[in-house]
Amino acid sequence: EIVLTQSPGTLSLSPGERATLSCRASQSVSSSYLAWYQQKPGQAPRLLIYGASSRATGIPDRFSGSGSGTDFTLTISRLEPEDFAVYYCQQYGSSQYTFGQGTKLEIK
Amino acid sequence: QVQLVQSGAEVKKPGASVKVSCKASGYTFTSYDINWVRQATGQGLEWMGWMNPNSGNTGYAQKFQGRVTMTRNTSISTAYMELSSLRSEDTAVYYCARVLRRDGYNWAALDYWGQGTLVTVSS
Numbered sequence: 001e002i003v004l005t006q007s008p009g010t011l012s013l014s015p016g017e018r019a020t021l022s023c024r025a026s027q028s029v030s031s032s033y034l035a036w037y038q039q040k041p042g043q044a045p046r047l048l049i050y051g052a053s054s055r056a057t058g059i060p061d062r063f064s065g066s067g068s069g070t071d072f073t074l075t076i077s078r079l080e081p082e083d084f085a086v087y088y089c090q091q092y093g094s095s096q097y098t099f100g101q102g103t104k105l106e107i108k
Numbered sequence: 109q110v111q112l113v114q115s116g117a118e119v120k121k122p123g124a125s126v127k128v129s130c131k132a133s134g135y136t137f138t139s140y141d142i143n144w145v146r147q148a149t150g151q152g153l154e155w156m157g158w159m160n161p162n163s164g165n166t167g168y169a170q171k172f173q174g175r176v177t178m179t180r181n182t183s184i185s186t187a188y189m190e191l192s193s194l195r196s197e198d199t200a201v202y203y204c205a206r207v208l209r210r211d212g213y214n215w216a217a218l219d220y221w222g223q224g225t226l227v228t229v230s231s
Contacts, residue, residue: 032213032215033215033216035216037153037218039153044203044221044222044223045145045153045203045205047208050208050215050219051215051217056208056217056219057219090217090218096167096170097155097158097169099145099152099155100152101152102152102153
């Protein structure tokens with residue numbers, strides 16, 4: 001099973017700042033099968049990025065994804081108040097999905 | 109519009125089974141895989157398994173092998189997840205989610221989610 005490790009566990013930033021979230025895999029992941037989600041309290045997760053770098057429908061362009069192999073990054077260029085939430089990465093390989101443990105993005 | 113509507117909250121005793129439903133609308137049910145994901149209170153997302161509604165083929169996370177069964181009824185566009193031998197650690201919100209297909213390709217990302225079903229296991 002591929003293990004995804006996200007860092008940092010908590011990120012404290014102010015609106016307008018840039019956020020960089022990391023997702024590291026225990027073995028190589030196909031870029032086609034790396035996704036990022038945002039989850040707010042009491043809500044289901046929302047797909048942000050698929051295929052490591054493609055934005056899902058309706059996702060603002062301040063969200064971008066990059067990376068390959070074992071290292072992937074979600075970047076939020078300028079934080080808006082509604083961006084403070086928990087973010088998860090997810091991979092698929094060998095008919096199995098796994099999620100990272102999440103990064104909480106909180107207001108500083 | 110695409111919607112996944114799940115059944116209501118359940119309270120079960122240890123050792124019992126629970127069956128959660130997920131009714132799809134707004135798209136062709138048999139054209140998109142359905143996954144099930146759970147989340148204990150204050151914890152992260154945990155993948156449980158996938159099902160192809162067209163073939164009925166399934167794939168389960170090792171952790172749930174032997175305890176989980178995913179099925180469907182195509183006539184009513186509904187997927188089901190049954191979890192048996194429940195224990196207190198199974199208390200969580202259970203989500204169904206559709207797998208994104210775009211340009212004829214399965215991207216193995218979950219683009220639409222149900223509202224979640226809280227399953228509480230307590231004696």
